[in-house]
Amino acid sequence: MQMTSEMTPPGGAKVASPVFGNGMRANRLSTTKRGGKLVNDYWADLFRAKEEGKKIVWYNGTYIPPFFHAHDVAWVHGEAWAAYLAAKHGEMPAQQKGEARGYDRELCSYARTHIGQALIDLEKLKNGTLGIDDDDPRAETMRKLPAPDMIINAYPYCSSGQQWDDITYRLFGKKIPIFTISIPLLWGGRPDAGYMQGEEWQQRSQYVAKQLVAMTKFLEEHTGRKYDFDRLSEVMSYVKKAATLRMEAMDLCAATPAPASFFDWIVSIAHVNFLPGTQAIVDYFEDVKAEIQQRIADGVGAVPNEKYRLFFDGMMNWNKVGWLADKFAAVDATVVAGRYTHMSFWQEPQLVDLKNPVLGMAQNYLICPNNHGAPIMIGEIERVCDKFNIDGMVMHASRTCRGMTNSQFLIADSAKKKGRQAMFFEGDVADESFYKDELLNTRLEAMIETLEAKKRAA
């Protein structure tokens, strides 16, 4: 999944804005800037973890860090690490290192970045050097990533994610213990199937919960300490509060103009994805919600002159967060919601019973938006689109993330049947070379013209 990337502040000159549209820029929530500090604090704590005697877990997949937090081990999310490198413009050496070993560029670019960086680290360990100049801005960051003591994989839906850690395990000579959790697809083929209902849902919830408990045994085995489920409940109490506030704040964006955009939610994902479950994330989302409420009272939107409301489908293009935020603002379009932001990351916090949180956690992992068969997933997308009064769909065909591109044609078809416009653009999660700016410009302009014509006709 993700981490934050820098957005262009309104009127700021930090990143070149696309030359496109009317030149308006996204009106970013000011709170999210403060949220960036929490992310930086997380990484700083992580880099100190070894010195503090903590065991390190490298993990991939769904948001299982509360299990680690409750057991006082530090955690590295491979996707977040890849995105972190990308944000610091360090992804290219890692991807090149991977490619040099034979990893094809059609593989998941998160994985290629993460594996490539592991290759760099291993070479560094072998040679006693970083292999890059000491004055390279990446050097300090790379020097600090702690090597794993354990590897845990918990990927809903995506086979590629599981295979990624199979390779990480082998890169470290099969000496690091690995634990893999199966989060099976909710196909929804039985007569009683529905969103969070039916026999399959009940069976699979129990199945994943059982594996999560087994994961705590794995943690016990490799730390020599008993797992404290009361502590897990405590950690989850913060996560649940933060997640509830996030969903409430998101729902407020049904207002017109939308006070916050998909891109604000994108830079707030780390907080419910892999940051520690503490009062800090609760405070963060309280602040976000308060700012949104104030914006509604003041009639301020995330886009200065909102005329159209869009839904973003697909994985984020992490190299282009600020760029895309401004691009849509420049055509007076607010990307109000997205599958990635609004249908994941503890989006059903009420399922978590703090007295016995594991089952509800398992259920939140299962309802990762990819992990439903298309009919139920599309039903949920339509529900979100109706809630936020969406005019059109922007489908990001992320080249190396098939987990998110599956069903996109079906999603677009469904949107059209509901009278919504749909357009595709090409890009990728962490490989900028797949992004074609001019194609997006042309298609976005065409969609906006169509939306404008529809509004006039109405």
Add this chain to the structure above:
Amino acid sequence: MLLDSTVSANPEGRLKDILAKFEAVAANPLEYARDFKRDSGKRVIGLFPMHFPGELAHAAGALPIVLQADDEPVTIGQGSVFNFYCGYNRSIVDQAMRGEFAFLDAILFGDHCVQLLGTADIIRDHLPDTPILFNQLISIIDAEWAMEETQGTFRQLWRELEDLTGEKISDDQVRHSIGIFNRNRALIRQIYDMRRAGRIALTGSQMQHIVKSSMIMDKETHTALLEELVAKLEAAPPANNAVRVYLSGHLCHAAKLPILDLVEECGGVVVDDDLYTGYRYIAADVEETGSPVDALSRWYLEKNKKIPCPTRADKDLDWEDFLLAQVDKSGAQGLIVLMVKFCEPHMYFYPEIKEAFERRGIPHLMIETEHEEMPMEALKTRMETFLEIAKRRVAA
């Protein structure tokens, strides 16, 4: 009907006849299946590769066929699947759109390949009247709970097949089907043994026809032909001066025949393989006694020991170790890796293979295959160079 060819009286002619029959079915699998359904009145159930056993569908009285990529360029399917998906998925979607699968009585899905999961949904959307029995097999085959989970998956499939047919499927019926499938697999393995030992001359394409037709044909009919074939194969050993090569990879679907033919055209001979439309498909048998669900579950969880699969999570087994051992065992002078473009598990594990073979100094050639046209002349040059290197390496 594809099998209505005349029967030759002489052994060599009969050998050719049988191989021609296998080739015809392999070339037109859906035509065979449609004819079979029309002539027998039985159901035809499509299976997706690579891990779902056909035995249960067979025991339910149906003809199970492994759905194959076809040779048609992807056209109408472009509107439902991205061009950065593997050729198998794109071809399957295209065939579904063209209505090729409409005659199927059901389709069984069971894999966790992320691309295949997308295809499953597209097929569900486009064939709303075709029952899809979706039962996902656990991919972490060394998990503590893998056996229990696999048993549950097969029990569920068993129930769904009973619902589909409206008839109970007994343990004895399943055991009987297992026996039929085992006999078929054993005969194909016997042919592999003969080829590995240099006793017979079968090209890569001919071996593919044998295995691919086994994925399609009524098993007992196929087995009867195999029995004849085995008896008649001994007569034609391969040329002594050919470079012995091992073919690896090409998961889920059959490699294009012109690529396989290049091996022989350039002076090589295929002595063994781990291709899915090859030895991988017939490597492991199912126990014929005891609980069929338990036997099928053990088959599923243990077949990785026969040939490691990059789509399964298994801490102990490594594909490259297996390949090195098999190259030694078969006396191959080089390894040709056939990698389907966009096949993620293969892309992940290929560097492990490459490095292992480089460490051992065994020549290997990686060929990325595509559904659409391939640059055959350039490929031929690469193949010739590779075989020359392999030959010289042996001579050195």
